[in-house]
Amino acid sequence: MKLFLYRLENVNLATWSPTEVTVLADGNALLKAMKSDQQSLQKRVFLSSPPPVSNLTAMKRGSLSFDINEFRFRGEADGWSLALLPLQFSHCWKPVDPSGASHLVRANYFMTGLIFKGTVDARYKFEFGPLNSQCRKLDASMMN
DSSP: OOOOOOOOTTOOSSOBOOOEEEEOOSHHHHHHHHHHTGGGTTTEEEESSOOSSSSOOOOSEEEEEEETTEEEEEEEEEEEEEEEEEEEOOTTEEESSOSSSEEEEEETTTEEEEEEEEEEEEEEEEOOBTTBOHHHHHHHHHOO
16 A cells, blocks of 8 residues: 655645735635635635625734534734634534624635634534524525
8 A cells, every 4th residue: 555645835724814805795706716816815815795894914823623513713813813714614603602702704705714803712613403404504595
């Protein structure tokens, strides 16, 4: 059996914090813009609706960990920042502690953007099931 090991440079491990925002409501236009501007995806984020804050700053540090049906993000920034998480966006992600310290947005068509200010330690749980399926229906309706 042969074993191949690859090193990938500049992968997003919840360390990308784009500060340039492009808003495109049309999904096809958004995908086309992303495809033509692949080199800037570390500094530019494509959103389908305007972010709740303006003037994003790059975060100082960010880390992401996982548990069963849950993720935890810890980050630090000097101002409002967007952490581009390597997770599929869903309305089923619900904050474990709904203090309002962070906010999720759909970024780069299908990824999760986490907007926060200062220092954050946020946990989100994936809440989906037979009695809670509306979130996935809402996700499907956004894929235009």
